[in-house]
Amino acid sequence: MNTQKRIGFIFLLVIAFGVLFILNSNEVTGAAKQAVTAAKIKKAPTGLDDPAWQKAKSANVHFEGKEKFAGKKAAVTTKAVYTDQEIYFLFSWEDTTKSVTKGAWEYDGQKWNHQKGNEDRISLLFEINRINNFATKGCAIVCHVPEGAPNAKEGKFGTSSAAEKGDLWHWKAARSDPAGFADDTWLTVISEKKGGRKGDAGKGGDIKNMTDDKSKPKYMLAPGKKLAKNGILLASDSVEIKDYSVFKPGDTITYRMPKMPEGSRADIKAVSRYANGSWTVMLYRQLDTGHEDDMALNPRKKYNFAMALFDDSGDEDSYDSEVLSLQFGR
């Protein structure tokens, strides 16, 4: 083969493959869905300000208000990185009020009352098993009860069939963050009486700190222990109150005491900071926990997920994102 033919051959192949790549790129053929691309890193970030985050591209995810927030908007700057073992998300959003009350007890000198106020939260929903139409309609399919469901009025979460399962990562400023975790739960079929949201296998969640007659707190900080982040009393640091006379007016005690999670429920660890009117939250987890109640992440795949933001609110008073695509850089 002479040089001319060789050059021609190489030129032809380069053109052919070039055309192939350009016309078959995922961006061209894919639907217009906002992507969060996790950057591959070698060393896991140790905190919110780790230089590793500079490698991740920011996605400014927009949220639409629902229920009492209807008509309002919010935005969360989202980043993701991953190592061979773990995935890390970094979320930051403006919030003029740090809300960690979650109905804490306050003593007025006569009796105990619940303080007004809820908590700030952010949640992510992935699919463990495919949830029909989640890829196109997102949380509308599960977070707001399938249309016509018997308990639609109660606003329960759930899927339409047992085969459809979701993985819900739920960071709660008052009920999970002080323990250093996001609550790891999952979604299954919604039943007539109950929603489909379940805690992952193991222990976790929180305990309602109240006496049997619900009139006052049952537990207080155990001697020698310290309150956790945001002044929250962890269940593991509490002791039953024997003498209520030690309290003076204005004293407060946590109402919803986070439990230190164990087992599959302890898969998602959290680090957070509230400063200058903004929350910054890092959530991280094994790519594949090996647990049936978690979705396994394979960096060669893309995943649909959706997020919800709660500003000092509960139930369905939230800001919801559109469906997002989690992708992995190489």
Place this chain on the structure above:
Amino acid sequence: MNKTAGISLETVFERLALDRIIKRLKELDVPADALTWHRFFGALLLALLVLLFLSGAFMSFYYSPSPGSAYDSVDYALFTVPFGDIIKGIHHYGWNLFLIVMGLHLVRGFWVGAHKPPRQLTWVSGVIILLLIPAFIITGDLLPWDQKGYWSTQVRISIMRSVPFVGDFMVRLLQGGPLTGIVALTRFYVLHILFLPVLLTFLLVIHFHFLIQRGLSDSLSGDNLSTKTVRFFPVMVNRWLILFLCVTLVLGLISWYWPAPLGDPADPTDSTYVPKPEWWVLFLNQLVSIFKGPLSVVGSVIIPGGLVGFLIALPFIDSSPERHPARRKMVMLVAAIIAIAVLALSIMGYLEHHV
């Protein structure tokens, strides 16, 4: 060398009554330039076709042709089965490359006058093979049951339905009813893995029959290498195997770095999804969008049909013995106009749908 446990390979062939065939193959001579760089595209197409058949057969082991499970079965084959993503990628990039190389094969054949007597039917059978490839792509596109495949099929079906007189019948025949559901998916699957491959193999046999009987086209330079011969086995087979391995390796590497896309699961209720036409169909799509209303048949049937008619009739229109492009000005001008029109429409379509 040819003895295994005391029995020679020749004896085995003799027992299997293959000895005469093997002998003929060993003594078969083929033109020395049957697989050289200037006759590269045909061999490359054959390599790609074998790869497509093999990768498709592999994927069919895991595929479930039902709307409720098709997507998950593809997802499983792609990401859970070892090397599934590579094999799916080879299939995906393979057919894209196949179309490109087929186009180049056609252009090269036209350029050197390979359609001229006595090779008219070699050309015609090649054009018919070319026409069959979109049927593979269209039927294969729906199989993953993802948004892109589902909604692209809807667009194609609506275009098919616009064909006068036979449109509705063709749609009913293809999808077994008014909706694209389980019957449609099963029919597309059977067409894709059974009927179309059998038809393609049959057409390839015809193409090779004419190729062998009418010979390879002579080169424009006048170097008549076709008069020199080499043994089919092992010289030609080895050359082809090297090519096959190279193509497999290149496509495998591409698939490793850029996995074949799998979109979101099909949601027939999601009318907001707008499928984007793929590169090979951009010019046809643009034709359809230019001719609307009562003229839609012009863009969907008349012009594409005319183009096909031109390709098939070419050996009989451009039948003079003159093969050099510079001395076939009229036909070259017509071809250039068609090529420019196809390219311009494709660019317009790309700018409209992808930018």
